[in-house]
Amino acid sequence: MRPLGRDLTDPLTEWLPRQRWFAGKDRAIGEVTIGADTELAPGEPGLRHVVLDVRQGTDVDRYQLLVGIRHDLPDRLRDGAIGQTSDGAHLYDAANDPELTRVLLAGMADEIRAGALRFHRAPGTELRRDLAGVPGSAEQSNTSLIFGDSYICKLFRRLSPGVNPDLEVNLALTRAGCAHVAAVRGWIDLEPDGGEPVTLGLLSEYLRTATDGWQLAITSVRDWLAHAGPGGVGRYPGGGPAPAGTPDVGVPAPPARRGDLGVPWRDGVPGGAEEAEPDVLDPGAAGGDFAAEAERLGAATAAVHRDLAVAFGVTPAPAGEVRAMAHRMHRQLAEVSAAVPQLAVYTEVIGRAFDELAEEAVDLPLQRVHGDYHLGQVMRAETGWVLLDFEGEPARVPAERREMAHPLRDVAGMLRSFEYAARFLPAGDSRLSAEASHGLELRARAWADRNRDAFCRGYAEAGGADPAANAVLVRALELDKAVYEIRYEARNRPSWLPVPLRSLAHLAPR
Numbered sequence: 001m002r003p004l005g006r007d008l009t010d011p012l013t014e015w016l017p018r019q020r021w022f023a024g025k026d027r028a029i030g031e032v033t034i035g036a037d038t039e040l041a042p043g044e045p046g047l048r049h050v051v052l053d054v055r056q057g058t059d060v061d062r063y064q065l066l067v068g069i070r071h072d073l074p075d076r077l078r079d080g081a082i083g084q085t086s087d088g089a090h091l092y093d094a095a096n097d098p099e100l101t102r103v104l105l106a107g108m109a110d111e112i113r114a115g116a117l118r119f120h121r122a123p124g125t126e127l128r129r130d131l132a133g134v135p136g137s138a139e140q141s142n143t144s145l146i147f148g149d150s151y152i153c154k155l156f157r158r159l160s161p162g163v164n165p166d167l168e169v170n171l172a173l174t175r176a177g178c179a180h181v182a183a184v185r186g187w188i189d190l191e192p193d194g195g196e197p198v199t200l201g202l203l204s205e206y207l208r209t210a211t212d213g214w215q216l217a218i219t220s221v222r223d224w225l226a227h228a229g230p231g232g233v234g235r236y237p238g239g240g241p242a243p244a245g246t247p248d249v250g251v252p253a254p255p256a257r258r259g260d261l262g263v264p265w266r267d268g269v270p271g272g273a274e275e276a277e278p279d280v281l282d283p284g285a286a287g288g289d290f291a292a293e294a295e296r297l298g299a300a301t302a303a304v305h306r307d308l309a310v311a312f313g314v315t316p317a318p319a320g321e322v323r324a325m326a327h328r329m330h331r332q333l334a335e336v337s338a339a340v341p342q343l344a345v346y347t348e349v350i351g352r353a354f355d356e357l358a359e360e361a362v363d364l365p366l367q368r369v370h371g372d373y374h375l376g377q378v379m380r381a382e383t384g385w386v387l388l389d390f391e392g393e394p395a396r397v398p399a400e401r402r403e404m405a406h407p408l409r410d411v412a413g414m415l416r417s418f419e420y421a422a423r424f425l426p427a428g429d430s431r432l433s434a435e436a437s438h439g440l441e442l443r444a445r446a447w448a449d450r451n452r453d454a455f456c457r458g459y460a461e462a463g464g465a466d467p468a469a470n471a472v473l474v475r476a477l478e479l480d481k482a483v484y485e486i487r488y489e490a491r492n493r494p495s496w497l498p499v500p501l502r503s504l505a506h507l508a509p510r
């Protein structure tokens with residue numbers, strides 16, 4: 001096998017920053033070196049699995065790449081072209097090449113080993129080996145390959161030492177017979193070099209007919225907001241196209257009537273100063289109500305928490321640890337308000353909520369949780385809600401992602417997501433007058449409150465800790481997540497920053 005060497009690493013300095021999954025776009029690449037190079041398919045086309053060490057300043061991050069090798073590169077693969085070898089062969093991203101991705105599935109079916117790579121089939125699973133994987137279209141931090149209607153294989157692009165919590169938790173929940181996860185069918189890892197194996201890929205049952213929670217929630221919000229406006233089918237509630245930067249949710253709004261729901265219209269936007277009557281602020285009255293789904297999602301969340309507690313155990317956190325938790329919340333608040341000036345006006349109120357948590361000083365049971373729970377991490381399948389992506393918050397180091405936490409942390413995460421869904425459409429529209437914004441804010445609040453309540457009810461009735469009986473904790477956790485989101489949006493999606501800020505104006509009024 002001929003080493004790829006600089007034929008691969010030289011062009012990667014340019015190529016990597018153009019990839020959605022590359023997490024170092026804010027810094028220049030100093031050097032790319034090959035940590036391991038394993039042949040998975042010889043010949044034409046050839047397939048290599050490559051571990052890359054990417055140095056940026058003093059940091060070195062590991063990534064994995066599937067490199068395809070062909071002398072003739074068909075047009076359909078040109079988008080993934082990386083470079084050429086000295087004998088004229090093309091090197092390209094093989095995740096786009098179905099002829100090569102089938103090697104991964106067959107490898108797991110046959111439980112092969114190749115160099116330090118080990119392919120595993122989940123216990124008791126038979127795998128088809130005749131399917132080719134094609135990349136999914138979802139916006140994601142990794143790369144997922146979909147194999148027919150049967151499997152989805154997530155290739156973790158940035159590699160962390162040890163077993164990835166997504167595999168660890170999904171495997172434990174699959175073994176426990178949990179109905180709210182996509183069953184694990186296989187995985188790929190790197191043989192431990194003294195320590196733990198490094199997870200490279202996770203093969204799960206593909207939920208062919210499921211829709212993700214964010215899309216469903218946004219459909220409901222759009223129905224609710226458009227109900228009052230003159231926008232008509234497929235238009236933004238403000239009456240025109242969505243403002244730049246507003247993600248296209250692709251959901252046609254139903255025909256709407258001017259002046260409906262108590263907000264008068266002026267110049268094509270809702271412009272009434274007066275508050276709508278309470279009885280017209282009932283999202284349950286509009287089409288596409290989400291509350292029943294939110295309640296079921298609450299119940300599914302409680303069931304998963306119960307299974308996680310059984311699988312990984314529960315540890316009591318004494319009051320001192322709760323004070324340490326409040327201290328960490330304060331620290332993040334100070335860091336983020338130094339970096340994002342718009343947060344400064346809320347810091348006092350938010351800080352007080354953290355102090356109340358520290359003062360309450362109760363013992364809390366801690367357990368494994370989802371860790372980055374939001375509407376984009378759940379899918380509604382025919383059988384009910386399914387939770388995805390137990391990797392934790394992407395910015396945290398692996399040890400933090402596996403830390404025990406109070407299960408209401410996930411509840412708080414989902415409550416934030418209802419705030420996001422309710423506010424992300426109106427928050428982007430700079431054309432709205434203050435009065436119009438106020439009318440939309442009232443509606444957003446009504447939608448968020450209805451679904452927050454339904455979710456909490458479903459969670460508590462299914463045996464989860466009652467959020468209402470733990471109001472100080474939930475409020476502190478929710479504000480802590482909002483602070484995290486402000487930093488996340490400022491760094492990753494600045495056009496979304498008004499979304500968490502608008503919800504803080506309501507949650508932490510000055």
Ligand SMILES: Nc1ncnc2c1ncn2[C@@H]1O[C@H](COP(=O)(O)OP(=O)(O)O)[C@@H](O)[C@H]1O
Pocket residue numbers: 136138139140141142143144152154182204205206207208210212376377388389391
């Ligand atoms: N088992 C599954 N069945 C169907 N689609 C899935 C499944 N798992 C993930 N997806 C789709 O892939 C997307 C990304 O998955 P996720 O695990 O969140 O990846 P990432 O960690 O890269 O963000 C999800 O939002 C969903 O649309």
Ligand SMILES: O=P(O)(O)O[C@H]1O[C@H](CO)[C@@H](O[C@H]2O[C@H](CO)[C@@H](O)[C@H](O)[C@H]2O)[C@H](O)[C@H]1O
Pocket residue numbers: 141214372373374375376389392393394413416417418420421485488
């Ligand atoms: O899905 P990831 O694990 O990559 O999580 C990160 O990105 C999320 C956005 O994609 C971000 O979630 C925030 O935006 C969501 C809407 O896009 C919203 O539903 C969430 O409530 C909000 O936190 C998440 O915080 C971040 O870690």
